[in-house]
Amino acid sequence: MSNKLVQKLETDGLALMDTACPIELTEVLWNTFQHRYEKINSVLDRKKIGIGSHAGYEEIVQRSPGRWDIPITPEEFGIDEKKAIWWPLISSVLGETAEHSFSGVVFSEPQSPAQHWHIDSPHISATHKPAHALNVMLALHDIPITMGPTEYACGSHFLTNHLHNQSLRPEKLIYQHAETDPECLVDKNTLYTSKTYAAELLQGSCQIFDDRLLHRGLANMSKTNRYIAYFSYRRKGYISNTHFESQKSLFNN
Numbered sequence: 026m027s028n029k030l031v032q033k034l035e036t037d038g039l040a041l042m043d044t045a046c047p048i049e050l051t052e053v054l055w056n057t058f059q060h061r062y063e064k065i066n067s068v069l070d071r072k073k074i075g076i077g078s079h080a081g082y083e084e085i086v087q088r089s090p091g092r093w094d095i096p097i098t099p100e101e102f103g104i105d106e107k108k109a110i111w112w113p114l115i116s117s118v119l120g121e122t123a124e125h126s127f128s129g130v131v132f133s134e135p136q137s138p139a140q141h142w143h144i145d146s147p148h149i150s151a152t153h154k155p156a157h158a159l160n161v162m163l164a165l166h167d168i169p170i171t172m173g174p175t176e177y178a179c180g181s182h183f184l185t186n187h188l189h190n191q192s193l194r195p196e197k198l199i200y201q202h203a204e205t206d207p208e209c210l211v212d213k214n215t216l217y218t219s220k221t222y223a224a225e226l227l228q229g230s231c232q233i234f235d236d237r238l239l240h241r242g243l244a245n246m247s248k249t250n251r252y253i254a255y256f257s258y259r260r261k262g263y264i265s266n267t268h269f270e271s272q273k274s275l276f277n278n
C-alpha cells in the first residue's frame with residue numbers, strides 16, 4: 026500500500042485512490058441497489074419518512090432533506106471487500122482485523138440542499154489517536170459539482186476532539202447541526218487549520234475519509250439523482266457510537 030495514501034489519511038483525514046474501481050464493480054453495486062430500491066418503493070409510497078434514523082427504517086433512512094441512505098451489506102452486494110482496491114489502505118490503517126461496520130448507497134434528489142457539516146463518530150481519547158473508523162465513498166456514475174459530491178474539511182479530524190476541546194458538544198458534531206462548521210473548531214491554541222475539498226468525481230473513483238473528519242453532502246442542483254456507494258470499517262474492538270441504526274423494518278409494519 027502506498028505510504029502516500031496512509032500519510033494523507035493521517036494528515037488530511039482524506040485520501041483519494043489513485044486508480045478507479047473497475048466499471049464492472051460499479052455496475053454490480055448499481056444493479057443490487059436498483060433491485061433493493063424497487064422492493065423498498067413497492068411499500069414506500071404508503072409511508073411518510075421523516076429525517077434521521079429514529080424516523081427511518083432498517084431498509085431506508087432519510088439522512089437530510091432529499092438525501093436517502095439504503096443499507097446493503099457486502100454479501101448482498103455480492104462482493105468480497107478484501108479484494109476491493111480500497112482494502113489494502115483500510116487494513117494498513119485499521120489493521121488486518123478491521124471489521125466492516127456499514128455499507129450501502131446514499132443518494133440525493135434534485136434540489137436537495139447541502140447537509141450541515143458533521144462527523145460520523147466522536148473521538149475516543151483526549152489525545153489524538155490513529156483513526157478508529159474509515160469510510161469509502163465510491164461514485165456510481167460521473168458526478169459533476171452541480172450534482173453535489175461530498176465535501177470534506179481536510180485536517181478537521183484534529184479539531185473535532187470534544188474530549189480535548191471542552192467547548193465542543195459531540196451531539197452537535199455527529200447529528201447535523203447548523204452551528205457546526207470548520208471555522209468554529211479552530212481556536213487560537215490550535216496548530217491545525219482545515220481546508221475544504223470537493224471535486225467532481227468520475228464513475229468508480231473512491232474517496233476514503235476518517236470518521237472524525239467534518240464532511241457533508243453538497244446540494245444537488247442537477248435534474249437527476251446522485252448516487253454514491255459507501256463502505257465503512259472500524260478497528261477491531263471499537264464499539265461504534267453513531268446515530269446510524271434504525272430498529273424497525275419497513276416490511277414488518
Ligand SMILES: O=C(O)CCC(=O)C(=O)O
Pocket residue numbers: 088089092131133173174175176240241242243253
Ligand atoms: O451524501 C453525501 O455526500 C454524504 C452523506 C453523509 O455524509 C451522511 O448522510 O452522513
